[in-house]
Amino acid sequence: xxxxxxxxxxxxxxxxxxxxxxxxxxxxxxxxxxxxxxxxxxxxxxxxxxxxxxxxxxxxxxxxxxxxxxxxxxxxxxxxxxxxxxxxxxxxxxxxxxxxxxxxxxxxxxxxxxxxxxxxxxxxxxxxxxxxxxxxxxxxxxxxxxxxxxxxxxxxxxxxxxxxxxx
Numbered sequence: 001x002x003x004x005x006x007x008x009x010x011x012x013x014x015x016x017x018x019x020x021x022x023x024x025x026x027x028x029x030x031x032x033x034x035x036x037x038x039x040x041x042x043x044x045x046x047x048x049x050x051x052x053x054x055x056x057x058x059x060x061x062x063x064x065x066x067x068x069x070x071x072x073x074x075x076x077x078x079x080x081x082x083x084x085x086x087x088x089x090x091x092x093x094x095x096x097x098x099x100x101x102x103x104x105x106x107x108x109x110x111x112x113x114x115x116x117x118x119x120x121x122x123x124x125x126x127x128x129x130x131x132x133x134x135x136x137x138x139x140x141x142x143x144x145x146x147x148x149x150x151x152x153x154x155x156x157x158x159x160x161x162x163x164x165x166x167x
Contacts, residue, residue: 111155
């Protein structure tokens with residue numbers, strides 16, 4: 001979505017050594033100028049869907065940064081919580097209510113993060129990216145595409161309402 005808007009973006013993914021059940025980490029850098037270093041020193045936004053991810057990586061979030069977590073899975077104890085914008089998201093619940101599939105919780109969280117990054121990242125860019133990526137066996141899967149868009153919009157709405165209530 002960021003690249004579609006002409007922004008520079010880099011994705012770096014790291015996986016644990018376990019073949020199954022291990023952790024994964026994805027760092028995304030989005031900038032108006034050219035990104036000259038692919039690693040993140042301090043994150044502006046940090047998302048953790050498990051206690052393990054929170055425990056390992058929370059320290060990378062800068063003070064004043066945005067922390068998003070899946071509140072139906074775990075409840076983190078956040079050191080100096082007032083130093084951050086904290087957004088607890090019942091993403092699994094939202095995904096199940098909107099799409100009937102709990103697995104769509106990741107797309108709900110993309111919506112919440114997009115709300116936190118507006119106006120840098122635009123809603124229509126993310127929807128266009130979803131439309132361009134929703135394929136199964138190389139063919140367009142409109143059913144999954146529509147579920148992804150519903151999950152994204154539900155997360156976007158949740159994030160916007162949550163952030164509006166803070167201000």
